[in-house]
Amino acid sequence: MRIRLDLGIASTRAWNSVPAAVQIVVAVVASYAFSHYVLGHSVPLLSITVVISSLGFGRDARPRRVFDSVVGILIGILFSEVLFTLLGSGVWQLALILFLTLIVARFTSPSAAFAAAAGIQSMMVMLLPNPDGGVLTRSVDGLVGGVIALLVTALIPRDPRAIARRDAGRLLSTLAESFDALLDGLRSGDEPAASLAVERLRRTQPLVDDWNTSLDSAISISRISPFLRRHLPALRHQARVLQGLDLAARHLRVIDRRVSFLVRDGVPRPELAELLGGIARGIEVLGASIDEPARADEAAAILAEIAPRLHPESIVPDAPVTETIIVLLARPLVVDLLVAAGRPADEARALLPEV
Template sequence: MPAAGQLAIAATASYCFAHFVVGHPVPLLAITVCLSSLGFVRDARPRRVLETAIGLSVGVALAEVMLAVAGRGVWQILVALFATLLLARLLNAAPAVAVAATAQSAIVLLIQLPSGGGWARSLDGFIGGGIALLATALLPRDPRRAAQRDADRVFAGLRRGFDDTARALRTADRPTAAAALGALRELHPVVDDWTTTLDSAIAIARVSPFLRRRLPELLAQRRLLAGVELAVRSMRTIARRAEALTSDGRARPELAELLAAVGSAAALLGRSVHDPAVLAPAREDLLLIARRLDPRLVSPEASVTASMITVLVRPVVVDLAVAAGLPQEDIRAALPSLA
């Protein structure tokens, strides 16, 4: 709904400016360029909006040049569309922008010349792009909530990976270990979504006077994302090792307890997205876990393969602790020596 409201208001404002201020009777391209520049997309960064608006406006202007030089006809349409595709693709790496720019060019080539003159449609395109950029700052979507939703999805998947891996080690259940590995692999696109949403939210907060106060909170969430992304990668390795360990049918409750403890600390980090006050207990929990991360303490009689689980948990704890705001030197100093 916020995105739909932003699009509707911005497109209407583009029409009103082009119609009532500039005097164009039917400023169609002011609306279409504005809508296409903003887009119903996750990435609403001002830079993306600007690049899209420029690409669309260039497509309109190129079609105007073709009409002025060669007139209207079938071969002119072919040349203009081909040139617009190449030029828009050169200006913007996104294929969708090139196609959208070419669609605007086709509109110019096909509709009748407006009463505002030969370059009225180009002016409408630039008006639509400019209003889209203003709307990004003055009518921003709520990027904080979108980033929080993506964060919740990532932490839910990470917690499932911890819980399933711990259950698999506790019961020597290989299918459960395989399910944990699958859940962690499925987190890759979810982490990418969170990254895109958060980068977009930070970029908007930098230019919007209404969201600038949210910038410290969003930057803290970026630090959280960086640590969690590394932890997810390490957990995939642990889940693969756990799946191999369960093949002998032997339960390993001590390793299960360790992973369950780290999973609980990760869940606290997930709650910090909505309540930063829980970061302090999360840091304390991770410090306590770090001090125990010696294979000789966790599982004294375990094989070398089983002991590797404890060793692999160490970078996970470090990454989560850094994400929680603990200096890396402090958490590394808390780890027992493996010598």
């Protein structure tokens, strides 16, 4: 079973990498063809390695990230070529040039990948035979590869929306599972169920971070790509939903810890379960608006119906403080979700009753 699972994960990973592989192959062929046939460089190795190193298979395919990689690589090539011309070849020259290249790269950018790319390319300059056109020929090849990598990022972009949607689905699925356990704990007074919800909610922050990275990449690529620019409004809506769900996960972690402590007495609390169940429904519809933006109004309507009831006396009259706190904690949660659904913050807060 584990082998089948590993094969399934590997197959999915390979299939999801097809667009990136196609993009890299197209860029490599274009950079090689330009350097070899147009510029006449017999072995334009660096034009190819610059493309592969700068594009890669990372989740973050933002043009800025590609640009930073290209600049780092070109710094490594040019800097090492200048030092190679001045100092010549040898073991101590190799060590000195690598050290200086890494220091200059770290001074230029805080990115560790930037410094690594610069160091790798500087070593290729030191170890490869001198090209026919002179030492600086490799800098020209690197520049060709960098320019083509940036052009391909804009003109033959990967579809970053698919990655963002998958990341959104993972977060929404985890939130739904957490709500299921939380509601079970409240309905039956089951402390282990509430504790399970706490464990599940602890997994949400890495999912939020992944979604934030992929969505930022999708927005950045869509801004410069003439083929994806029409998707910018939907992506900006998704960014608003992401912000709301990020805040919701934070609120829920606090609420769930309170609930986990509260239900240790084994007493069912159906009123609180009904309240949080309505919020869960609002989150579910808000998540569906990622693919169907019109459903954001439906989510706002669900949450707007809940907001005026968020007074302890309305939900749990004459209840102890431990239960009223749950209702009070739900107030900022509902406001943040209403904002994510498109309501102005002042309007969302105005729906809350005075406490």
